[in-house]
Amino acid sequence: MNRLELARIEINRVDKEIAKLFEERMKAVEEVINFKIENNLDILDSSRENEVIKRNKKLIEEKKYEKYYVDLITNMMRISKNYQKEIVDKYSKGE
Known part of the structure; x- marks a missing residue:
C-alpha cells in the first residue's frame, strides 16, 4: 500500500469514530x-x-488546525440548533 491508501484508511477509521461520537452528541442535544x-x-x-x-x-x-476546529465546532452547534428547532416544532404541533 502506498501513503495515499494508508492515509485514506486512517481517514475512514477516524470518520467511523466521528460518526459514533456525533450520534452521542445528538442524543445529548435531545436531552438539552x-x-x-x-x-x-x-x-x-x-x-x-x-x-x-x-x-x-x-x-x-x-x-x-485551530481555526478549522472552531469552524467544525461552530457548524456542529448550528446543526444542533437546527435539530432542536425541529424537535420544538414537532412538540408545538403535538407530534
Whole structure:
C-alpha cells in the first residue's frame, strides 16, 4: 500500500469514530432541548456557544488546525440548533 491508501484508511477509521461520537452528541442535544422545552428556554444561548468555542479550541495541540476546529465546532452547534428547532416544532404541533 502506498501513503495515499494508508492515509485514506486512517481517514475512514477516524470518520467511523466521528460518526459514533456525533450520534452521542445528538442524543445529548435531545436531552438539552427537552430541558429547554420543560423550562421554556430559548434554543439559542450565545454565551454558552462562546464558552464552548473558547474551551474546546484549547484542546487543539497543533495551532495550525485551530481555526478549522472552531469552524467544525461552530457548524456542529448550528446543526444542533437546527435539530432542536425541529424537535420544538414537532412538540408545538403535538407530534
